[in-house]
Amino acid sequence: MDMLVMFGICLAIYILVLLAIGWYYSKKQKSVVDFWLAGRKIGYIPIGFSAAASWITGGGILAVTASYLIGGLGSIWTFAAPNVIALFVIGLLVSKIKSLPAITQPELLEQRYAGSIRLPVAIIVAIVMMLFAAADVSGLMLIFNVFFGLDPIYAAILIAVAVSAYVMLGGLSAVVWTDVIQYILLASVTIFLTIAVLMTASDLSALSIGDFITSTQSGTGWWNPISIGLPMVLIFCVAIIPGWISEHDQWQKVWAAKDEKNARNGFFLGSFLIFIIFGICCCLLGLGLRYLFPEITGMGEAEIALLAFSVSNYSSIILILIALGLTAAAMSCMDTFATSGGSTISRDIYQRYIKPDATMNQLKIVNRIAVLIIILGATLIAFTDINIIEYIHIATYIASAAYFFPLMVGLYWKRATKEGAIASLVIGGVCQIGLVIVDMYMGTNEAGVYYLETISPILTCHGVIVSMFLSAAAIVIFSLITKQSSVYNLAPFFDDEAKKLETDEVTKVNTESGDYGGYRDVLHTEVNGEREHLQLDLKASAPLNWDRFIEELRTKNTAWFTSSGSNTVYRLTHADLLSCPMISRGNNEQEIWIAAEPRVEKTDVAQVEIYLAYKEIVETLQSMGILTDFIKLEDRKAI
Template identity: 25%
Template sequence: MNERSAKALLDLSQLDLGIVGAYFIIVIFAGLYLSRRASKGISDYFLGGHSIPWWVMGASGTASNLDMTGTMVIVSFFYATGLQGFWVAMRGGVGLPLGILMTFMGAWLQRSNVMTTAEWMTLRFGEGGGGNAARLLSAISNLIVTVGFTVYFCKGTGKFLAIFLPFSPDTCAVLMVSVGLIYTMASGLYGVVYTDLIQEVLLIITAVLISYKAFTLPDHAQLLAEAGDKWMALAPQWKAEPMTWLKDPGIYHLFGLNVIFWVARGVLEGAGGFTGGYMPQRYYAAGSERQAGLLTAEWIILLSLRWTMVIGLALLGLHIARGAPELARVLLADPEKTLPIVLGKVMPSGFKGVAVAGLVAAAMSTFDSTINAGASYWVKDIYQRFINPKASDKRLVWQSYFATAVTAIVALVTALAIENINEIWSWITGPLSAGLFAPIVLRWYWWRFNGEGFAIATAAGLLTAVMVKIFAPSLPLYIAFPLTSGLSLLGGVIGSYATKPTPSGVVAEFYKQLRPFGLWGKVRQELGLEHETVSKASGEARRALFNTPLAMGFHLAIFLAAIHIVLRQWARVGWLTGGALLAAAILYVTWYKHLPPEPAKTPPPSA
């Protein structure tokens, strides 16, 4: 199948183009409509004035998680390897940190009462040299990661849209960035979350359409029989066959070890609150601890629909390959073509437009959330903190517009200048992120960890990750992960003990405000806290440690149950659903019933 015939297969009708165009118009006008609310100040621009309903932010988080490029990659693994693709998605697509955010980390982030993770460093380490170094380093690293994520968005989205539209990938990327930039720059977090709500509705419709199409295939049973037991095997395999479509076909040969480190990475992300710029932002913007917990529960439940769509696309790919040997050869050589070929071959006119608009919505929701959160680091942690501390609200809002635009433009120009970002992306999500885990986690659980230790641990992790990229780019994850994280941990411990502790007053205020568990006994002792306060903190810690495995089990069970519904594997659906319901029942008693009530609203002053 040549490029031209593939393109013809996937051309959109006038009706489909009209649906996609209508989607663009709706989100632009929705964002512009909300622009006046965001212009009051940077708290409104980046946190929605803490007034956005929790259910809107939960839906927004789900939409932001469901990025289009990542979905194409996950579908390719499901098509080629079957249910083993779910374990590959532990790299990030499953959203493993959400269980931890639901049970305690979301509440800790909300209690922080900050706008950005970089500002959080001042809360934890104070305003001295160590605190300022940690804050500046955090702001810069978050800006770099924001640009990296946005480059990934631009490149992947451009390639996807070019399959359907009569434009080059670069032109499609410019189109998408321009549309997203218009409403995101104008309306800040208000525009992000409310347009995400529209986009989430569209994504739900898309997931239902694709899942139903796969579920009702006339050759459903034959497809699974021909795919074989290995394709249907749910337990992660210890060794994987060469994945010939990848640049390094043997990179996941020791598949079981990779799964262990992917799971460890997800747990550390959650335990450190290190979950991408837009995820912490939802908790900083939440109006209360209760809302932080509820939005995460909604986030997990809605995200299960992604997996009905993913397995549906993979199953439809098998159906197409079964009846078209030419397309089967295309998909064997490059499984990443599964998603666009399925949309072009299986979905009728009208439905195809809805599906394409839904996947565009997935891309846009990731883009808008990422650049809005990223811009906050420039405005709050660099411009206001170090350049113009006395800036007015109006000037800060203009800086917000500036930072949002520049972030998007820099990422777009970078995307247009490079051919392939897969290696860079693998490095960012592999050795680089592993090198940041030690300082990100230690900051919560060890009182003696200080700003200097954070800076040294971060520098050690970054330096090791760069060395791995230059001298050992093919180093397997199960070696690169412990190497970079281990050296970072060593640097953080040595750096903390080699320098003065964070001032006791700063540490004490941090503990009283957030009540984290871990190695805080010395601080509790020095504070001389009342028995009731200590008992409350201990109770929170016990419930968090008990509820977290339950929440993560519930999370995985509903995702896997959703997959097996589309596969019509009713025995598995039964025990997975039963496990999810049991976990939910226990969590109702041990988690939901202990959520603090909404704080009383202060009545407006009388005239």
């Protein structure tokens, strides 16, 4: 049987397994949190495997190995080390990130500053996710071309169709659990290749594997971890790590975790799992391939060295398994980027600006289309003449320069204002995009060094250090000369500001009454780690004019506020916004969903607050001539 046909059959079986996972989780989506954040039910093991797998691309394995082959251990700072460090730092920041009341970063920035910042950030995040995904498509095209002689366009179509299918079915839940399978597969293949390359190289050098590793490159500087120079180590860390710490897809996994402990341990585990692949396996692969292919000096040749070794040493069956492992690596990244980029298009652009009253069923359709947009965009970008790591670096530099400071400074500095955030976003982002364009237009010299770096070392990495400096200066200067944000913008992020809005209404409710008892009978409760998910679904007697309803509700009850558009409305009465009642549209134009996620020890209080929210909603709708009824648990339908 033809090798390509055999691979196609194996890949089809593999994709069917992923589709089954997507279908399974599509049947379990019954809330906004299920839809975008996997119900906040994910434990630390799948979080760790997904966090790692979503940053290990098939092309990335080839490119990182190539970097070691050419540059030795010092090249660890150009990609591998920032990966490991960034995931570890996200783990340290979990306690702050996990409590934030948002589903996407653009929504979070609107809550912190103002609506004017959400659209540009959403567009930047979507572009960054496309660039990341383009690296996966590019790597897979290279793999398929070397192994099967497949034209790049067919490889691109294959990966696009496969990822689209299971991501659109199951959302983030499908992404996380398929990532677990994909990491196991890619790690198995990478470890196998590492052992195979080292055994071949040590046999040819007549040394044991241990002696080969310790003595072959001794005295050449290959093992020097700072061979690129300490200044360059610092430049790469400053240029890359901030962009990856603030990366949208990883924050969504923090929010999707069951609790802070699972999120923290998951990211620490993910950091270790990435180190195994990029820090150990790829390093040893580069060492072995350097001995086997001493004539290689250019990055283009180095990227296919591992593939060339495989083709010349193994049978069709082994090559198919290797191809499956590298394909799994590409898919594990692309599905994450497609999901994250798609959520910004559907929630932060479509629902926020185009159709604020969109139902969950409508949003699910739009989200599927948005996933296709990200994948299609990535596929088109992959045909440009840029190497694999360069796609990732360019995306990271834009993120570091554009929204790292508005995001992170806003979380820890109360004085940051919308004017400062917008100035930082625009100045940093425009400057960085401009510098990338200059470097891409001017190209590299004979030594492969980009134009800006030839002017000054500080302009290494497409001048991102300059762009980040301007972005940081802008948020500080413009914030200090403008008025501080309102208490409603600060309350979700700073406890002392939230306490100014606190009210004590719980003691006024008779929890022994029949009305309260009837409400409790239909309130859905489910414990997720240290928090409990509460949801009450209502059905109106007629289709709602959502904007009019929200306006009437806010007029009659001052506790309600729209921090990020009328599609999501909070009843703010205390510091923990996640535990405050939040309302959104349900499956159709007659459904209203009321939800809260209090800490387990505060559940009784939150249940009373949802009851108060329910009563205020009912009274508002009655004044509009609309009656309401409960939707019972057994009548719920998956979205």
